[in-house]
Amino acid sequence: MGKTFHKPEALSDQPTHYCPGCTHGVIHRLVAEVIDELGIRDRTVGIAPVGCAVMAYNYFTCDFQEAAHGRAPAMATGMKRVRPDLMVFTYQGDGDLASIGMGEIVHAANRGEKFTTIFVNNAVYGMTGGQMAPTTMPNQRTTTSPFGRNVAEVGMPIKVAELLAALQTPAYITRQTVIKPKYILKAKKAIRKAFEYQQEGKCFSLVEVVSTCPTNWGMTPLEAVNWAETTMLPYYPLGDLKTPESVNGGTDAK
């Protein structure tokens, strides 16, 4: 019997800089597995965000660009417009995509740009030290909401997948998580589907991945996983929000 489990070709040997219990590593691996399975590594270009994943390019073995904070969807747009034959994905956190980069992601999605976004939602700014993000949960304590997120002052957390799914342009928008093994295979299927839609030139695709940040949440990895499951998942429900097939003649996806 041959070896059945191995490191994807699309992943490098670089030791990780991510914290213990962080879900970026799992998500990187899923993306890399999909790239391998589709055999697209030699025509794939990733775009790294600003945030914990700013050096994502150290872990992937395909071409990579590094964006300014929030601007990855604009760079992906530029690239896909001039090179539609390339497979392009952006990998963005919630500060990057849902705060400073909200304009870029909304317009890229609305134009139906044919690239894929992996959107990692861990309810906090990670790299800058745990500040409040647009996705921070009500009453969640962060370094800039030390008394907990006061929704009367700063509003409710933004549900990015729902917001983008509300656009009339056909797209594949889904929310997944990788916090427990039972979710991981589903997340991988969704990532694969997202890349396949791009490969077919069909639509914009975005996979939101509910994630953990034990370091900035001040929890052990296990506590973080449980908190994500009991606090985040009820607010950020999993599943496909929209598929290109669900939009007919410009009517809403239900």
Add this chain to the structure above:
Amino acid sequence: MSKVLMKGNEAIGEAAIRAGCLNYFAYPITPQSEVAEYLSHRMPEVNGVFLQGESEVAVGYMIFGAAACGARVMTTSSSPGISLMSEALSYIACAQCPAVFVNIMRGGPGLGGILPSQGDYFQATKGGGHGDYRLLVLAPASVQEAVEMVMMAFPLAEKYRNPVMIMGDGLIGQMMEPVFFPDNLKTEQLNTDSWATSGMKTRGSNTRNLVKSLYLDPIQLNNHNLHLKAKYDRMKAEEIRFEPYNIESGYQVLIVSYGTMSRVCRTAIDNLKAEGLEVGMIRPQTLFPFPEAAIRDAASKESCQIVISIEMSMGQMVEDVERSVRGRKPVEWYGKCGGEVPTPEEIMEVVHSFVKSARKEQN
């Protein structure tokens, strides 16, 4: 092709296509929107890419993304829009991607006005965005020169792997002049395989390319900046362009002026000559690199008593003129902004009054 009568903005769009640039991203802003309007129908005719972005911020990064995968790409905007693109310019310069940015300048600061201005000199030549970077800045004085500079800009951007900026004022964009599109300025793109994220398959390579601007190691970042500086120094050695006017005469006054303003100065110089007062002019065609030596040499001429920087701004280029002259002759400034272009008569009067005060000081 024979000469055609064209509006500056449209000629700039056509010149990009003639230069082999088939990728254009932009956001509407007065007084350059005609470039986007023109290319919105011309690009499809040549199977090119035209996209109106959602903001100048986004457009800056569309340019970055496209340039980073090795495409010949251009955007056009006007002053406030260039401010928004300046973030991207800093990233593009650091990541060493070739791209062409056109600024059809309008009056500032703030929302300013929509009439011609040269108030973005500092922004274009001293940075604009953050960090130590330079743009190669070309300043046309006619629609014809705008066409030639757009066509030159792409090979220059590719030679240095650096953004090139064309600085035209609103007049260059808005006026109509006869233009000729020279075929000989069309160049093949340089090979991008060593750096562009064009996909490994495209370049038949097993090595991936990375376009980035993050250097957390201080030694690496310093080294990268030294590398960029060496490039900018090479521009200073190889790319300085300027046009002298009436420089063979025994001029008492040397004018330094660029773009539309230099054309007004030319008329004033001709009129003054008829009156018996000789005035020379150096017209920088590159604002960075700046023709320092040419200006210093011209100012050093024995007959020259005074150097005047005449610009449609409150005195920006004059700082570079002072730096160039190095105290050998007095340097003065005259200018107007907000859209009022000084007339030849005004320039003549200014020259007379400066000559008079220079004489007084001598006595």
